[in-house]
Amino acid sequence: xxxxxxxxxxxxxxxxxxxxxxxxxxxxxxxxxxxxxxxxxxxxxxxxxxxxxxxxxxxxxxxxxxxxxxxxxxxxxxxxxxxxxxxxxxxxxxxxxxxxxxxxxxxxxxxxxxxxxxxxxxxxxxxxxxxxxxxxxxxxxxxxxxxxxxxxxxxxxxxxxxxxxxxxxxxxxxxxxxxxxxxxxxxxxxxxxxxxxxxxxxxxxxxxxxxxxxxxxxxxxxxxxxxxxxxxxxxxxxxxxxxx
Amino acid sequence: xxxxxxxxxxxxxxxxxxxxxxxxxxxxxxxxxxxxxxxxxxxxxxxxxxxxxxxxxxxxxxxxxxxxxxxxxxxxxxxxxxxxxxxxxxxxxxxxxxxxxxxxxxxxxxxxxxxxxxxxxxxxxxxxxxxxxxxxxxxxxxxxxxxxxxxxxxxxxxxxxxxxxxxxxxxxxxxxxxxxxxxxxxxxxxxxxxxxxxxxxxxxxxxxxxxxxxxxxxxxxxxxxxxxxxxxxxxxxxxxxxxxxxxxxxxxxxxxxxxxxxxxxxxxxxxxxxxxxxxxxxxxxxxxxxxxxxxxxxxxxxxxxxxxxxxxxxxxxxxxxxxxxxxxxxxxxxxxxxxxxxxxxxxxxxxxxx
Ligand SMILES: Nc1ncnc2c1ncn2[C@@H]1O[C@H](COP(=O)(O)OP(=O)(O)O)[C@@H](O)[C@H]1O
Ligand SMILES: [Mg+2]
Numbered sequence: 001x002x003x004x005x006x007x008x009x010x011x012x013x014x015x016x017x018x019x020x021x022x023x024x025x026x027x028x029x030x031x032x033x034x035x036x037x038x039x040x041x042x043x044x045x046x047x048x049x050x051x052x053x054x055x056x057x058x059x060x061x062x063x064x065x066x067x068x069x070x071x072x073x074x075x076x077x078x079x080x081x082x083x084x085x086x087x088x089x090x091x092x093x094x095x096x097x098x099x100x101x102x103x104x105x106x107x108x109x110x111x112x113x114x115x116x117x118x119x120x121x122x123x124x125x126x127x128x129x130x131x132x133x134x135x136x137x138x139x140x141x142x143x144x145x146x147x148x149x150x151x152x153x154x155x156x157x158x159x160x161x162x163x164x165x166x167x168x169x170x171x172x173x174x175x176x177x178x179x180x181x182x183x184x185x186x187x188x189x190x191x192x193x194x195x196x197x198x199x200x201x202x203x204x205x206x207x208x209x210x211x212x213x214x215x216x217x218x219x220x221x222x223x224x225x226x227x228x229x230x231x232x233x234x235x236x237x238x239x240x241x242x243x244x
Numbered sequence: 245x246x247x248x249x250x251x252x253x254x255x256x257x258x259x260x261x262x263x264x265x266x267x268x269x270x271x272x273x274x275x276x277x278x279x280x281x282x283x284x285x286x287x288x289x290x291x292x293x294x295x296x297x298x299x300x301x302x303x304x305x306x307x308x309x310x311x312x313x314x315x316x317x318x319x320x321x322x323x324x325x326x327x328x329x330x331x332x333x334x335x336x337x338x339x340x341x342x343x344x345x346x347x348x349x350x351x352x353x354x355x356x357x358x359x360x361x362x363x364x365x366x367x368x369x370x371x372x373x374x375x376x377x378x379x380x381x382x383x384x385x386x387x388x389x390x391x392x393x394x395x396x397x398x399x400x401x402x403x404x405x406x407x408x409x410x411x412x413x414x415x416x417x418x419x420x421x422x423x424x425x426x427x428x429x430x431x432x433x434x435x436x437x438x439x440x441x442x443x444x445x446x447x448x449x450x451x452x453x454x455x456x457x458x459x460x461x462x463x464x465x466x467x468x469x470x471x472x473x474x475x476x477x478x479x480x481x482x483x484x485x486x487x488x489x490x491x492x493x494x495x496x497x498x499x500x501x502x503x504x505x506x507x508x509x510x511x512x513x514x515x516x517x518x519x520x521x522x523x524x525x526x527x528x529x530x531x532x533x534x535x536x537x538x539x540x541x542x543x544x545x546x547x548x549x550x551x552x553x554x555x556x557x558x559x560x561x562x563x564x565x566x567x568x569x570x571x572x573x574x575x576x577x578x579x580x581x582x583x584x585x586x587x588x589x590x591x592x593x594x595x596x597x598x
Contacts, residue, residue: 050468076470088465090458092578096586101458104451105469109479112452122587138586141579161469 003028009058018044020219033206034199036216042199050082051075081163087150091143099125102157132156148179166196264576268528297425303433307491309530311484312515317525319480320460325387326515331507333359333489334496338410347414360489368481395508409503416497454585523572
């Protein structure tokens, strides 16, 4: 049984068909790359999977359950974690509190009112901050971080609750080449703990990280296979060459 | 703002902020705790009595202001129905006192809280629980309508005294002690305010408070962590109703009667003004707002009877335009206002005080 299965996803915005029967399967402990030119529907597909958008048609299955109509919050609770394309850290909270907010999300209100886990979660928060090179900024406001650091903080927040499936939308957008390299390094070890669906339009960044790559083009799957297969695919070459 | 950098650890700079809010809170605690004593030294018994009665009213209205601050400043819901809970519970205890001679604080106080809680929960179920999250305007207008309807109902209903309202002829009693206006009632109100304030402070600085801060900043984002935002909102709305109810019960017995306006848009707006003026999103701000507006009204309303509402409105506009965070915002940085929720070892993060 695949961890995640999206079948025949259609998403229509008014006149515009953003997704036109896209399919996607993510296996356990798999790094799955999702690439495609700008506007090909990558973000939309990710949003449909995470529950940020409702699908026009099609079904989404997660761990054997159909979740097509579940709320975003319920999907998160069942082990999906999302990093948005647009950075959305909590600017007015400290870096530390941003991570805590993500880490404590599995608890109901009452223990949170009593702050029962504030102490126990401390080391978890610090671990994440260390892992993502933010420990020195724990008390800084998230809004004061550099763009690259905000991206790392978001990845850290998405990682914090130990998700089964991590959905990352352009984690390296706006980063310097050096920051991209570091991000790659930060993401690689995650593989042992969870599956990942990572969106990029840059094939170079994810080709040596992904087990499988799906290429979207105008809301449809153009090609799917190992990075080697994708690189040598003529259809993919065509799209990418005509784009540049 | 004064910052003290104290020490470095593991290469990371730990910034300890001088807590302005704590100082404001401690000052208010001292002033309110010793006010009756102070007044009796400075003034004649008559003058001092007048001021004690007046400040008791301020203390009770502070609970009312606090309730709105929880809902708007922390829960992010613009409620224009706060008076519905305040006046509603005032009416319930007044009618019970009139018809059944109920005046024991052990019944009146819990009852007024419960009435506030229930009314707020009902309104919350109507306003907040829907498939789509309700907009700010929907909540504001919905709660305003609730308050307006309640006021009209009270005006028209003979059983509730119509335009005249209901007199509360009994004093509040604790066992054999009868609490009339004065020092006794003052300290009763003070005690309730003190503990409610402490409770609210505990709540808004808790991990739960962190979620509220997150909801206020990015409500949509919070859902993707798995939080059920509506649950949080219903909790805050209901809690605000309970505290407003407590204030209403005390107010009814302190003023000696309840009247329709108490449930309507006028008092609801009053709560909004207190908090906007004093400082939205800080508990201390709610109290400062109540004190500032009530004192100013008392001194200035006599001199400028007709134009006073305009002056008040103008002042408020100035504060809100230049400092959306109110008077407290003049003294406290945005950062301190929102605060930090991290665990800081065994040293208590906040020293809890009013
Ligand atoms: N909320 C929306 N309303 C209307 N059109 C949208 C919306 N979101 C995305 N689109 C359109 O859907 C198409 C796919 O967008 P998107 O999924 O963001 O592409 P990608 O992430 O691959 O660059 C684009 O043509 C975009 O303009
Ligand atoms: Mg995109």
